[in-house]
Amino acid sequence: MVVRFDEELLKDPVCAYARLRAEGPVHRAEAPDGSAVWLVTGYDDVRAGLADPRLSLDKAHSATGYRGLALPPALDRNLLNLDAPEHTRLRRILGRAFTPRRVAALRPVVEDIAGSLADAVTGEDLLAEFCVPLPIRVICELLGVPPADVTEFRSWTDAVLVPADPGRARSAMGSLYAFLTSLAAAKRASPGEDLLSVVADSLSADEMLSAAFLLLLAGYENVVHVLGNGLAELLSRGLAPTSSTVDEMVRHASPLQLAIRRFTREDVEIGGTTIPAGETVMLAVAAAHRDPSVFPDADVFDPSRAENPHVGFGFGPHFCLGAPLARLELEVGLGALFSRYPAMALAVPYAELEWRSAFRSRSLRALPVRLSGRFPQSGTVGGGG
Numbered sequence: 337m338v339v340r341f342d343e344e345l346l347k348d349p350v351c352a353y354a355r356l357r358a359e360g361p362v363h364r365a366e367a368p369d370g371s372a373v374w375l376v377t378g379y380d381d382v383r384a385g386l387a388d389p390r391l392s393l394d395k396a397h398s399a400t401g402y403r404g405l406a407l408p409p410a411l412d413r414n415l416l417n418l419d420a421p422e423h424t425r426l427r428r429i430l431g432r433a434f435t436p437r438r439v440a441a442l443r444p445v446v447e448d449i450a451g452s453l454a455d456a457v458t459g460e461d462l463l464a465e466f467c468v469p470l471p472i473r474v475i476c477e478l479l480g481v482p483p484a485d486v487t488e489f490r491s492w493t494d495a496v497l498v499p500a501d502p503g504r505a506r507s508a509m510g511s512l513y514a515f516l517t518s519l520a521a522a523k524r525a526s527p528g529e530d531l532l533s534v535v536a537d538s539l540s541a542d543e544m545l546s547a548a549f550l551l552l553l554a555g556y557e558n559v560v561h562v563l564g565n566g567l568a569e570l571l572s573r574g575l576a577p578t579s580s581t582v583d584e585m586v587r588h589a590s591p592l593q594l595a596i597r598r599f600t601r602e603d604v605e606i607g608g609t610t611i612p613a614g615e616t617v618m619l620a621v622a623a624a625h626r627d628p629s630v631f632p633d634a635d636v637f638d639p640s641r642a643e644n645p646h647v648g649f650g651f652g653p654h655f656c657l658g659a660p661l662a663r664l665e666l667e668v669g670l671g672a673l674f675s676r677y678p679a680m681a682l683a684v685p686y687a688e689l690e691w692r693s694a695f696r697s698r699s700l701r702a703l704p705v706r707l708s709g710r711f712p713q714s715g716t717v718g719g720g721g
């Protein structure tokens with residue numbers, strides 16, 4: 337049977353993936369653009385696939401020509417489209433911006449941003465009031481985007497990341513491209529302490545541009561929705577965050593359904609199926625995270641689980657470069673909210689929250705909360721299953 341990412345699957349991907357996983361580890365599927373792909377659903381195969389050098393991230397290895405998101409060439413040569421050795425070289429350079437020292441130095445900045453956002457929330461929609469602006473302001477800080485430009489920057493990134501209207505997305509991409517080009521040129525001419533300045537000497541103009549673009553794409557939406565989806569889980573269970581909450585949010589509540597598509601460089605056997613060279617492989621991280629052979633009671637959101645070997649930040653050479661920063665943002669963000677509003681609760685039953693489910697991501701449309709006082713919780717169960 338060919339799996340389709342149709343409404344039925346997107347409405348309840350957890351159930352659909354559980355069914356598929358029970359049938360076998362590897363499935364034929366049709367991506368929304370109509371192309372044939374292979375879908376991998378078991379934890380061991382997903383984890384191994386993430387680090388397998390025979391699975392390339394370079395579109396040149398697609399036999400049929402990859403038809404996904406088309407980026408201007410200057411933005412295309414980024415870490416998530418490259419393999420070793422080019423990937424290794426670029427990653428080493430960008431890694432300079434994410435050393436433990438540099439990330440630790442960002443803590444007071446993130447605390448300031450989270451604190452001022454948390455002070456101003458009304459609870460009408462915590463997603464729009466808090467989860468969205470937190471990472472965008474952190475990334476602007478990281479990239480050295482002047483505060484006056486943040487609003488415009490955000491409207492372009494929103495149009496690119498959530499393309500409700502293809503015309504608007506194209507024009508926003510053009511504006512973003514022009515903005516990043518002049519930002520990168522300014523950093524070269526007059527370096528500061530920000531990420532782009534730190535790497536300016538070692539990267540070509542295009543490499544710098546594609547790095548800025550990738551950090552924006554990779555560092556924004558996932559943080560927004562791990563925080564939003566994760567808060568919904570916490571609040572629906574009346575839990576306060578602990579030191580292991582972030583990992584459980586990344587395992588159970590992450591919006592990310594699939595890793596970046598990969599292409600087989602040669603015939604590759606996965607879970608007993610031989611996938612011919614040149615084909616597209618989708619590693620279903622969200623399915624792996626509910627694999628009962630690795631996570632007991634996998635569908636339960638349980639921050640106190642003893643072991644949590646999730647692959648929510650990837651695994652292997654493409655492991656999330658921004659994971660330490662993401663953890664910092666999530667931890668500080670939760671702390672800022674719960675220290676101010678310890679009795680915060682969902683304003684509607686969990687079952688009434690609205691989701692936006694797409695091929696790659698599953699996220700809340702809004703997160704209405706009461707900042708104090710609990711919603712009568714009878715019959716409200718979280719989204720465990």
Ligand code: HEM
Nearest residue numbers: 415554555558559562595596648649650654656657658662
């Ligand atoms: C909770 C939030 C985040 C999640 C769940 C997440 C998840 C991931 C995953 C799964 C990958 C690997 C993709 C693959 O191999 O297919 C990845 C790669 C990456 N992430 Fe994140 N990420 C998050 C936040 C961030 C942030 C805040 C940044 C930077 C500001 C960032 C920058 C990157 C970069 C640059 C890569 C590419 C690494 C490479 O190819 O070598 N991410 N992320």
